[in-house]
Amino acid sequence: MNILELTKLTKKFGDFIAVDQLTLSIAEGEIFGLLGANGAGKSTTINMVSGLIRATSGEIQLMGKSITNNRHFAKMNIGVVPQDIAIYEDLTAYENVKFFAGLYGLRGTKLDEQVKKALEFVGLSDRHKSFPKNFSGGMKRRLNIACAIAHQPKLIIMDEPTVGIDPQSRNYILNSVRKLNEMGCTIIYTSHYMEEVEEVCSQIAIVDHGKVIAEGTKEQLKSIITDTKDVWVEVKNIDGLKLEPIQTINGVLGVEVSDNQIKINSDMGVNNLNAIIQHFITNQIEIHSIQEKEPNLESVFLTLTGRSLRD
Amino acid sequence: MIAERITLKGIILIFIILHTIQVSLQDLPKIILALLIMICINLGIEIVKDRRWKLTLLIVSTVVSFVLSQNVYQWLILFIPIHICEYIFEYIKQKWVQLIILIAPFFFISTRQEQFIFGLILIFSLIIFQMRKQYEEHLLKHETINDQLRHESQVLKKQLILSNQYLKQSEYTIKLEERNRLSQMIHDQVGHAIAGSLIQLKAMKMLKDSDQEKATELLQNAIHILSEGLDTIRATLKNIKPKTEQLGIHQIRLMLDKFSSTFPLQNSFHFQGNIEKISAIHWKIIYENLVECLTNTMKYSKATTVSVKIHVLNKLIKIEMKDNGVGVSKVKKGLGIQGMEERAAKVHGTIIVDGSHGFSVTMLFPL
Numbered sequence: 273m274n275i276l277e278l279t280k281l282t283k284k285f286g287d288f289i290a291v292d293q294l295t296l297s298i299a300e301g302e303i304f305g306l307l308g309a310n311g312a313g314k315s316t317t318i319n320m321v322s323g324l325i326r327a328t329s330g331e332i333q334l335m336g337k338s339i340t341n342n343r344h345f346a347k348m349n350i351g352v353v354p355q356d357i358a359i360y361e362d363l364t365a366y367e368n369v370k371f372f373a374g375l376y377g378l379r380g381t382k383l384d385e386q387v388k389k390a391l392e393f394v395g396l397s398d399r400h401k402s403f404p405k406n407f408s409g410g411m412k413r414r415l416n417i418a419c420a421i422a423h424q425p426k427l428i429i430m431d432e433p434t435v436g437i438d439p440q441s442r443n444y445i446l447n448s449v450r451k452l453n454e455m456g457c458t459i460i461y462t463s464h465y466m467e468e469v470e471e472v473c474s475q476i477a478i479v480d481h482g483k484v485i486a487e488g489t490k491e492q493l494k495s496i497i498t499d500t501k502d503v504w505v506e507v508k509n510i511d512g513l514k515l516e517p518i519q520t521i522n523g524v525l526g527v528e529v530s531d532n533q534i535k536i537n538s539d540m541g542v543n544n545l546n547a548i549i550q551h552f553i554t555n556q557i558e559i560h561s562i563q564e565k566e567p568n569l570e571s572v573f574l575t576l577t578g579r580s581l582r583d
Numbered sequence: 584m585i586a587e588r589i590t591l592k593g594i595i596l597i598f599i600i601l602h603t604i605q606v607s608l609q610d611l612p613k614i615i616l617a618l619l620i621m622i623c624i625n626l627g628i629e630i631v632k633d634r635r636w637k638l639t640l641l642i643v644s645t646v647v648s649f650v651l652s653q654n655v656y657q658w659l660i661l662f663i664p665i666h667i668c669e670y671i672f673e674y675i676k677q678k679w680v681q682l683i684i685l686i687a688p689f690f691f692i693s694t695r696q697e698q699f700i701f702g703l704i705l706i707f708s709l710i711i712f713q714m715r716k717q718y719e720e721h722l723l724k725h726e727t728i729n730d731q732l733r734h735e736s737q738v739l740k741k742q743l744i745l746s747n748q749y750l751k752q753s754e755y756t757i758k759l760e761e762r763n764r765l766s767q768m769i770h771d772q773v774g775h776a777i778a779g780s781l782i783q784l785k786a787m788k789m790l791k792d793s794d795q796e797k798a799t800e801l802l803q804n805a806i807h808i809l810s811e812g813l814d815t816i817r818a819t820l821k822n823i824k825p826k827t828e829q830l831g832i833h834q835i836r837l838m839l840d841k842f843s844s845t846f847p848l849q850n851s852f853h854f855q856g857n858i859e860k861i862s863a864i865h866w867k868i869i870y871e872n873l874v875e876c877l878t879n880t881m882k883y884s885k886a887t888t889v890s891v892k893i894h895v896l897n898k899l900i901k902i903e904m905k906d907n908g909v910g911v912s913k914v915k916k917g918l919g920i921q922g923m924e925e926r927a928a929k930v931h932g933t934i935i936v937d938g939s940h941g942f943s944v945t946m947l948f949p950l
Contacts, residue, residue, distance in 0.1 A: 288913045481935045485947055486899075496898045575896065577935075578903065578945065 275300040275458045281330035283316050290316040292482035303453050305473030306462040313482035314462050322352045351425035355432045357412050359404050366400040373422035390422040410441020429460045466570045480577045494567045501566035503536040508558040521547045591665050599658050617651045664705035668712045776812025780805040828858045831866035842877050849888045856895030872923045876904045876944045884908025902946040911938035
């Protein structure tokens with residue numbers, strides 16, 4: 273079942289079209305990555321989904337219900353971790369989470385229980401009495417996440433949650449994204465860091481100029497560009513190497529030799545590295561280095577949009 | 584130099600007349616006669632065509648004005664500087680002779696005042712004549728260049744007409760050759776097959792009552808020949824028909840070159856990947872959208888170059904058109920872009936329009 277369905281969603285600011293007939297569906301249980309350069313329309317889309325701005329035209333359906341007619345339902349089921357940290361520095365960590373959860377109508381012991389749960393989840397329960405002004409950037413981010421998840425939404429939107437934080441906190445956040453997903457939440461994740469998206473997302477959409485230009489798992493996206501990979505083997509001495517037997521290895525499509533380097537082009541879906549190495553060992557050819565080059569998300573993005581993500 | 588001469592002489596004439604009125608001399612009739620003589624001679628200079636006659640009249644005029652100035656009225660001498668200038672500019676080439684002729688008259692003039700006015704008029708006339716001479720030289724130079732260019736342009740025009748004719752001719756020749764080849768092929772393959780089977784069938788018609796077995800054999804032969812003929816026709820037609828990708832690329836290249844020849848717009852065209860994957864419908868959409876893009880580029884961009892890149896990826900065709908023009912900060916979607924989007928949507932494609940660095944249109948078509 274699709275938890276979120278965007279149909280021909282359009283947002284115009286005057287003559288400028290920020291989001292252009294964007295159609296996207298996100299299945300329940302996905303970690304959905306939204307990739308796009310600055311100004312591609314990601315944040316505008318997220319703002320429309322979270323109800324901050326109204327769409328010019330098109331429809332947004334959350335769990336089968338249009339959010340324009342069911343605003344309360346939508347708000348109860350969506351949690352947003354905004355790009356800029358939004359917490360009160362004069363309230364303690366506990367009070368912050370309690371305030372945001374209270375906005376969603378939680379009261380009494382249930383409120384207390386869920387706030388504690390959320391703080392525990394982000395690893396801040398021992399600091400619940402501290403004021404965020406003494407927190408590191410990573411801790412503030414985590415607190416921000418706690419504020420967004422305390423009301424236990426079904427859909428969590430994280431807009432660049434790892435900007436400007438230390439590697440440890442980043443790992444913590446990535447792990448908590450996975451944990452939230454395991455607990456049954458669907459997550460929309462945007463990031464400038466291609467590796468993060470590649471690591472954590474199960475489904476990815478590339479957005480450019482307000483349109484979805486490609487969508488799928490990371491393997492599907494890579495296969496848009498090519499379905500082959502290159503293995504570069506550098507050897508000490510090329511004499512005595514027979515090329516024909518390499519060509520018969522499972523998945524190998526072509527072999528090229530230049531100087532002491534052998535380029536073996538093969539099917540991306542086949543893992544034949546062992547067989548290739550074995551061939552060199554049995555022929556007693558000394559390998560200097562071995563390198564496997566297959567397209568990554570960065571190159572997919574670059575090929576499709578003609579620019580790199582961090583321009 | 585007619586205008587200058589007449590103007591200068593006219594000015595001197597007016598000067599003399601005014602002076603005469605002012606001083607109110609007694610022998611006025613004599614002076615008027617002298618002036619009339621001067622006018623006659625000088626008009627004569629302008630009227631006669633022959634150079635020698637002109638020179639003679641010029642010298643006569645100089646001498647007469649000198650004589651008259653001595654006997655009748657002193658200021659008639661002021662005609663001489665103009666005559667001198669005329670003489671040295673038209674008839675003398677050597678610089679030193681010019682100088683002597685310029686200086687000589689001063690020895691014949693008695694009073695200081697006369698010398699001063701004489702010198703002044705001489706210098707003024709010299710300047711005017713010199714300016715006129717330079718102007719004429721420039722004019723001549725430009726006219727020569729003009730003539731040269733006109734000649735060159737005529738030669739080029741002629742070449743163009745000739746090569747156009749050649750183009751038409753060769754187009755016609757190629758068509759003829761192609762037609763010839765086709766008719767030959769039809770004759771060789773279709774003609775023979777039909778003629779062969781026709782004979783068989785005629786024979787069969789004659790035999791069909793008397794020798795049924797033979798008739799069946801002939802019928803079988805005819806069927807065999809016809810089906811073979813049909814096969815060869817199919818094979819040939821397949822060979823004749825150009826491949827889709829060749830057609831597509833040539834059409835696009837032709838269209839780009841056409842734009843480049845009509846407008847000051849250079850183009851570059853690249854393709855990469857396995858273009859055989861591009862189907863005829865894709866080519867049609869690519870072509871139509873590129874025409875739209877180029878028209879927009881011509882209308883709005885002020886660009887000088889445009890590049891088209893076709894990149895065939897594993898599961899996607901990417902066509903990028905980019906110009907080096909002014910671009911737009913906010914792209915406004917008009918009918919043109921909407922049309923492109925609609926065409927692309929037919930093959931589930933996407934159009935991305937970007938005006939931030941020049942104007943670019945990227946088409947993405949899934950395979």
